Amino acid sequence: MASVAQPVKPGKQGREEEQSFHRIRITLTSRNVRNLEKVCADLLKEAKKQDLRVKGPVRLPTKILHITTRKTPCGEGSKTWDRFEMRIHKRLIDLHSPSEVVKQITSITIEPGVEVEVTIAHNA
Numbered sequence: 001m002a003s004v005a006q007p008v009k010p011g012k013q014g015r016e017e018e019q020s021f022h023r024i025r026i027t028l029t030s031r032n033v034r035n036l037e038k039v040c041a042d043l044l045k046e047a048k049k050q051d052l053r054v055k056g057p058v059r060l061p062t063k064i065l066h067i068t069t070r071k072t073p074c075g076e077g078s079k080t081w082d083r084f085e086m087r088i089h090k091r092l093i094d095l096h097s098p099s100e101v102v103k104q105i106t107s108i109t110i111e112p113g114v115e116v117e118v119t120i121a122h123n124a
Helices: 033-049 099-105
Strands: 022-030 053-070 081-097 114-122
Touching: 022 033, 033 053, 033 081, 033 099, 033 114, 081 099
Parallel strands: none
Antiparallel strands: 022 081, 022 114, 053 081
8 A cells, every 4th residue: 555645835844843832922911002002013023024823912801990099188178089090901912933933022122111921831
């Protein structure tokens, strides 16, 4: 019996064996939406240059933290209240790439007030 060879795309041959691919989740958190969206766009642009599989940015629900406090410091006078809120925006970006490439992608300038968390999971 003769075995049938599977067709292989040019340029992709042996690439899977050379490097181990990882699922990489980048979590971006900020109070400022414009800075957050700019960092997301920069990350996606760098990932597209490297020809990586990208999912996202996934927009998670905004957390709104409320604080209600009395205006008067001594407690006397009319009972007037101040209401303050802080909105926390969060985005997720999933990449499927070697861990060495992540260093190149995340070397972009990150806007002030944006926190970046990178989680790497081995592909099962």
